[in-house]
Amino acid sequence: MKEKSLFIRLWVYLKHYKATLFLAIFLKIMAAVANVLEPFVLGLVITELTKNLLDMANQVPGAGINYSYVFWVLVIYAIRALFYEFGAYGSNYYITRTVQNSIRDLRNSLSQKINKIPVSYFDKHQFGDMLGRFTSDVETVSNALQQSFLQIVNAIVSLTLVIAMVLYLNVQLAMVVIISIPITYLAAQTILKKSQPYFKRQANVLGDMNGFVQENLTGFNILKLYGREEASAEEFAKITDELQEVGFKASFMSGIMMPILHGISDITYLVVALLGGLQVMAGKMTIGNIQAFVQYVFQIGQPIQVLSQLAGILQSAKSSLERIFEVLDELDEAAEASETLAGDLTGQVSFNDVHFQYVENKPLIRDFTLEVKPGEMVAIVGPTGAGKTTLINLLMRFYDVTQGSITVDGHDIRHLSRQEYRKQFGMVLQDAWLYEGTIKENLRFGNLGASDEEIVEAAKAANVDHFIRTLPGGYNMEMNQESSNISLGQKQLLTIARALLADPKILILDEATSSVDTRLELLIQKAMKRLMQGRTSFVIAHRLSTIQEADKILVLKDGQIIEQGNHESLLSDKGFYYDLYMSQFSQEAV
Incomplete structure (x- = not known):
């Protein structure tokens, strides 16, 4: 299944909420524009104030602070800030609504599909694998959409606008900034490739540790019986030592990204400051534009870093989508009835x-x-x-x-x-199945239209009525998720009562x-x-x-x-x- 087709298929769920989706994109673009405009607007104030102060120092007749100009520029700056805050909050709000509604529909599609596919499908797939498709895979897609989508939009828009602004301010200095972009991207990608195996190994070791803890807690009595406490502690220590080692390497490799990217930004900053200073001295550029350039240099690094980091998240989302659509693409159980x-x-x-x-x-x-x-x-x-x-x-x-x-x-x-x-048909299996709910609800599962009196009669016929009445709450007692709060034999009697209530042939x-x-x-x-x-x-x-x-x-x-x-x-x-x-x-x- 091609990556492109996967995300196109995901659009089937998103398009029902395209109004809020496009509104979120619009607001994020508005926030990005407002953010990129900040250095330029501040540059206007700095340029004007510098000019006024120089005129005053040179005792130019009528020289003074142009308060009116500075005031209105600051008003523009404040309006820009409001647009930025409103766009940032609004985009997050609407993307959350869009994604959560779409993921709800995706989960419903999976739930409906699981009731249509043949039983043979479940014989070929492990329970844990199916559970993962419904939970962690769907959650991975949800997180990728909610956390990554607008960040990608923001990164692309910000990069485009920054390049446009530096080209507008000064073409020669803009070339320095533009050359730093691929260098920054390649550096980030190289670090990510180096760190990714460590993160993968860290996740695997963490899974081993969780499995070890669960196994030892569930079998704690056996550990005590055979005196395996020290051996268990030693094995756990080995796992935690390995987790500490790979965790350190993963964090170290990931941690050096920011210093390296900042180093590239600092070098670019020094080059821009040197060349820009020469142009200011030559009267080809204002001080305000220089400070704007400096800020744009630092704005370049962040979207590149975001795009690099999101590559892994999107790859995980792609893998999860493949697993989800594998279920949705399964053929339904044939419904022919002549x-x-x-x-x-x-x-x-x-x-x-x-x-x-x-x-x-x-x-x-x-x-x-x-x-x-x-x-x-x-x-x-x-x-x-x-x-x-x-x-x-x-x-x-x-x-x-x-x-x-x-x-x-x-x-x-x-x-x-x-x-x-x-x-x-009615079935009473060796592995008695009851679900989380009251005993009455579990019995009524065999016949949803059964009255309370019919439920009691079925329980009496199955020799389980007396047992039920001895429980706290009687027929209204809540079964836990694994129905482990009653014995296996009592569960079997309840399933027999349920089958009696269904009155199968x-x-x-x-x-x-x-x-x-x-x-x-x-x-x-x-x-x-x-x-x-x-x-x-x-x-x-x-x-x-x-x-x-x-x-x-x-x-x-x-x-x-x-x-x-x-x-x-x-x-x-x-x-x-x-x-x-x-x-x-x-x-x-x-």
Whole structure:
């Protein structure tokens, strides 16, 4: 993606606020003009006063201070100052409004996009990477726009006006100033290139230190248990020593920029002062213009330094824009729907010669055929990588089959609206998900139109009502961001209650009793049985003792059904399921 196209695409968000954007640019130009005019206006006063004092010293008849002229020039100077202050404040105010509104729209676009792209996208990208695109990348673009845009405008306008003013005042001296511009720029760029690797290394080491601190704080009990305090302190000391070293080098390299740039300005100043003094003595230039020239020499350095420093910021913004637009350019999940559901599903599911592969030429599921009647409980077992979760992903249309078809109540699910189709499902996963909010809000997530009475009934059916009432605030207790203020088993009961409230026709259960105590496991199993009554259920089973009542048990291996039947028939066959069950039984007995 070309840099030019990136910033053109960013204009799509800025153009909605172009009135305030152009107003900010206009005010910044006004402030820059007022700033550049300052030495010239002061030069008029100095020239007039010098002339008046010389006339008085030479006893020229009628000589004296021209108070009227000086007064009006000072009035102009004051008006110029007001324009400068108003332009500087107003430009910052309006650019802030423009940028914040545009970034808000960009964030909204990302939020809308994330709800449209397929689930497969999230399988290919790490959570931290996605989070970075939404937070730090957007913030980098925001900072670059708000802090850099007007500075670039100011630097360009100031440089142009300064060059115009020195050319107007004296062409010969102007050439000295103009020659100093590329010299100053090259010096700044050279220092930046030298310092940039140190700043990058400093950022990396700082990240290492933050990660080390977080890791040691979260595992502090383990550190104490194994007596690793001294080793941890020594490792932290190594990191801080490295951070101190690279931090010093980065600061030193960056710190010498101003002395070098000031040195170039001082040399230019000396040359201008020498040549200008000779021209004043020759009567070719006024003292006021000389002082203006001197000030313009110092005004040259700042915009060049700003432009040099902003190059890195703009480069970071470009990289962030690439990452942001990569998300926005992702293809949306296909929304085709040639068939509609006349009513709720009954739950009849058919897998018809299904083939599927995540990676081309690497098939995972082959020749998979299955008939599930309404209300049946189907358990899916098998070793890791057998394809259990993949089957669920296909059923939910998180992925589409490569070959064959999946039908529900006779409808090919590829011809149904994903949104309407998925409303017929309920899911209780091994990793229970609750969000920051009250318990009541979390339960209502399954059915936004549910009344308080319906919520309580669902909680009672899930054996979680009593627990909720013992909490401070009851149903109105606030869950924290990670819902760590309740136990894992209690979270599972809440997700079951949420699924009950949604009243789905087809259930997907990733058995979640492996990490809880026996008493809570029994409560969860009872709640799950109530949840499955009258509904077609697909259960990914880890503990085989929990699926003995399943109507069908599918034993998967390498994406194919190698055994199928109920618990008793599979045990009597003494095949793979028998070996798996007996190994678990012997482990539990031990």
